[in-house]
Amino acid sequence: MTQVRFLFRRIAFYAVTAWAAITMNFLIPRLMPGSPADTVLSRFKGQVSQAQVDAVKAQLGVSDKSLMSQYWTYWDNLLHGDLGVSVSYFPGRVSEVIGQGVWWTVVLIGVATLVSFVAGTLLGVLAAWKRGSRLDALLPVTTFFSAVPYFWIALVSLSVFGVELGWFPITGGYRPELQVGWSGEFISSALSHSVLPALTIIVSSIAGWLLGMRNMMLTTISEDYVLVAEAKGLRSRRVMLGYAARNALLPNISGFALSLGFIVSGSIVTETVFSYPGIGFLLFNAVLNNDYPLMQGIFLIITLMVLLANLIVDLCYVLLDPRIRQEG
Amino acid sequence: MSPVASAVGAPLLEIRGLTVDYGEGPGAVHAVDNVDLVLHRSETLGLAGESGSGKSTLAHAVTRLLRPPGTITGGQVLYHRREGKDAAGHVSDGPARSGPVNVLDMTRPELRAFRWEEIAIVFQSAMNALNPVHTVLAQIADTLKAHRPGITRAECRERAAHLLTTVGVPAARMSAYAHELSGGMRQRVMIAMALALDPEILVLDEPTTALDVVVQREVLAELVRLREEFGFSVLFITHDLSLLLEVADRVAIMYAGRVIESAPAEEVYRDPVHPYTRGLVASFPPLRGPRRELAGIGGSPPDLRALPPGCAFSPRCRHAFDRCTRDLPLLRRPAGAPERLVACHLDDPNGSADDER
Ligand SMILES: Nc1ncnc2c1ncn2[C@@H]1O[C@H](COP(=O)(O)OP(=O)(O)OP(=O)(O)O)[C@@H](O)[C@H]1O
Numbered sequence: 001m002t003q004v005r006f007l008f009r010r011i012a013f014y015a016v017t018a019w020a021a022i023t024m025n026f027l028i029p030r031l032m033p034g035s036p037a038d039t040v041l042s043r044f045k046g047q048v049s050q051a052q053v054d055a056v057k058a059q060l061g062v063s064d065k066s067l068m069s070q071y072w073t074y075w076d077n078l079l080h081g082d083l084g085v086s087v088s089y090f091p092g093r094v095s096e097v098i099g100q101g102v103w104w105t106v107v108l109i110g111v112a113t114l115v116s117f118v119a120g121t122l123l124g125v126l127a128a129w130k131r132g133s134r135l136d137a138l139l140p141v142t143t144f145f146s147a148v149p150y151f152w153i154a155l156v157s158l159s160v161f162g163v164e165l166g167w168f169p170i171t172g173g174y175r176p177e178l179q180v181g182w183s184g185e186f187i188s189s190a191l192s193h194s195v196l197p198a199l200t201i202i203v204s205s206i207a208g209w210l211l212g213m214r215n216m217m218l219t220t221i222s223e224d225y226v227l228v229a230e231a232k233g234l235r236s237r238r239v240m241l242g243y244a245a246r247n248a249l250l251p252n253i254s255g256f257a258l259s260l261g262f263i264v265s266g267s268i269v270t271e272t273v274f275s276y277p278g279i280g281f282l283l284f285n286a287v288l289n290n291d292y293p294l295m296q297g298i299f300l301i302i303t304l305m306v307l308l309a310n311l312i313v314d315l316c317y318v319l320l321d322p323r324i325r326q327e328g
Numbered sequence: 329m330s331p332v333a334s335a336v337g338a339p340l341l342e343i344r345g346l347t348v349d350y351g352e353g354p355g356a357v358h359a360v361d362n363v364d365l366v367l368h369r370s371e372t373l374g375l376a377g378e379s380g381s382g383k384s385t386l387a388h389a390v391t392r393l394l395r396p397p398g399t400i401t402g403g404q405v406l407y408h409r410r411e412g413k414d415a416a417g418h419v420s421d422g423p424a425r426s427g428p429v430n431v432l433d434m435t436r437p438e439l440r441a442f443r444w445e446e447i448a449i450v451f452q453s454a455m456n457a458l459n460p461v462h463t464v465l466a467q468i469a470d471t472l473k474a475h476r477p478g479i480t481r482a483e484c485r486e487r488a489a490h491l492l493t494t495v496g497v498p499a500a501r502m503s504a505y506a507h508e509l510s511g512g513m514r515q516r517v518m519i520a521m522a523l524a525l526d527p528e529i530l531v532l533d534e535p536t537t538a539l540d541v542v543v544q545r546e547v548l549a550e551l552v553r554l555r556e557e558f559g560f561s562v563l564f565i566t567h568d569l570s571l572l573l574e575v576a577d578r579v580a581i582m583y584a585g586r587v588i589e590s591a592p593a594e595e596v597y598r599d600p601v602h603p604y605t606r607g608l609v610a611s612f613p614p615l616r617g618p619r620r621e622l623a624g625i626g627g628s629p630p631d632l633r634a635l636p637p638g639c640a641f642s643p644r645c646r647h648a649f650d651r652c653t654r655d656l657p658l659l660r661r662p663a664g665a666p667e668r669l670v671a672c673h674l675d676d677p678n679g680s681a682d683d684e685r
């Protein structure tokens with residue numbers, strides 16, 4: 001059927017994109033002058049024996065073999081979840097370092113982005129439906145917060161709610177003396193640490209969703225099918241959601257797919273300001289320390305997550321828009 | 329729609345002094361101005377006039393579907409409910425309520441119950457009248473569910489299948505989306521949807537304008553047949569007077585937001601009185617009878633923001649005399665034509681403007 005064909009084509013497209021990204025990830029550091037091993041070794045300022053050099057090279061996956069055989073080894077390692085050894089966390093493995101950080105980011109920034117999208121979209125629907133009412137006050141207020149640079153919001157909220165009022169912890173993802181796990185104490189600590197970073201993300205991004213949805217709603221509200229829905233004597237809520245908002249949602253979903261791509265990269269500022277132990281914070285440290293293997297691993301994870309997010313949004317789109325299924 | 333079916337009954341919908349403005353103050357567009365119109369039971373009333381004469385505005389105002397900046401600034405829309413039907417349109421056992429209801433005074437719940445149950449509309453641009461993300465069935469079903477709480481899915485399905493076959497669309501198309509249907513099909517689906525609750529009145533706002541001539545004919549024939557089958561009354565809006573003379577029992581002509589002539593379709597065609605109507609009738613080839621010379625109407629429609637004093641048509645009227653640019657002609661019944669109303673100073677026996685309606 002057309003839907004299934006469409007889906008297969010999308011999945012094939014993402015598979016090819018993922019392959020290209022992974023290959024680039026392999027090629028770029030190898031085409032650059034110098035090698036990660038040199039970076040590590042340069043920190044020891046030449047006070048290393050040849051045996052140590054070989055050991056470091058072996059751990060970082062640098063060899064003198066042909067590019068092709070290196071490529072196969074790279075894939076083999078990748079499929080075993082082996083991304084090499086981190087320089088700054090030496091001799092910690094990149095996959096472990098990322099594995100510890102990625103969940104903080106996915107949960108914090110992912111949930112904050114989702115909440116912002118859902119709340120902004122719903123408010124946009126209401127703002128359009130009840131235009132001229134007091135809800136119009138939402139527009140300038142939210143626009144103000146989206147116009148202010150994000151780091152400024154983050155710093156101000158940190159100093160006001162964290163330092164001055166002391167309502168929320170100012171650094172980290174949880175109280176350091178706690179064990180990471182499913183204990184109630186840990187979870188409540190993690191939650192209170194996440195409030196400020198999450199709120200700053202929501203406050204600074206909600207206006208985009210709200211305005212986008214409101215404008216699309218204003219367009220669909222003037223469509224004939226909305227007039228017909230009213231003429232049919234449907235309840236106002238049904239007309240608003242099932243007819244106007246349902247159609248206005250489609251372009252906003254594409255915007256959401258794009259924004260998912262910025263989750264991880266956008267997390268750098270958030271996590272740096274709040275010293276949050278996520279991927280952005282790791283990337284920041286990796287850059288400071290010239291930790292190429294870690295950077296490479298993080299870029300790979302970012303790429304794959306963006307592709308996965310887009311695939312999921314594509315699936316939603318297929319379910320939501322019957323016209324897509326046909327054009328394929 | 330055919331002479332056979334013109335066993336016209338009592339008034340069903342009475343529009344009295346309806347006035348609609350777009351905007352306020354000096355810049356307001358007076359799109360409908362003091363219109364009186366009566367639709368009788370089982371009647372097909374045609375409403376014709378140039379583009380911009382206020383036909384759609386009138387239809388929207390009657391069903392209270394006007395959108396800002398459109399506002400109803402005066403008048404009444406009286407609906408004479410069928411004996412024994414209560415406000416929600418359901419047949420009740422209690423004593424029949426007497427007297428008509430004013431649609432313009434209805435509360436929101438009353439209005440919701442009234443819409444589609446009593447008056448269904450097929451809009452001018454049916455191409456976009458179907459929600460692109462729901463199937464035909466879903467859109468018929470939500471109408472049924474809104475007005476018949478407790479109806480089952482199977483019943484909705486059955487009703488949808490019946491309605492679609494009635495308008496000549498295969499029942500299997502109920503699971504189609506709008507983009508999978510041709511223009512003619514969409515229009516038929518809209519008509520099927522309009523009939524879902526067996527309404528008393530069907531408002532057709534240029535139902536065939538977007539279709540090609542062949543499909544136009546088919547849809548019209550279908551409408552004529554359906555009217556005979558279901559017995560609803562029709563308000564048929566179009567700028568194509570020749571079409572109306574075929575399908576309508578009575579025709580009202582609008583010019584610049586006012587009704588300027590109304591008469592049985594036959595009489596309008598045979599003996600138009602108002603110079604504007606005469607111009608309209610002369611501007612299309614006769615359907616039967618001898619050929620005659622075609623003539624358009626010179627000039628262009630007036631600016632509704634600043635109508636000329638007196639008769640709005642006077643600047644374009646070859647017969648205009650001084651009184652036409654001074655007094656607004658009101659609808660009156662010319663001598664010897666009991667079925668006809670004209671708003672024109674020509675042949676007016678009274679020297680002064682009279683109030684007789
Ligand atoms: N939303 C609006 N705002 C301002 N003026 C409007 C609006 N809608 C319609 N009008 C004006 O009201 C007048 C009547 O419009 P209407 O759509 O009722 O005409 P119509 O007779 O249905 O024309 P057509 O044959 O083109 O459908 C026109 O002069 C139009 O310019």
Ligand SMILES: [Mg+2]
Nearest residue numbers: 383384385452
């Ligand atoms: Mg119109």
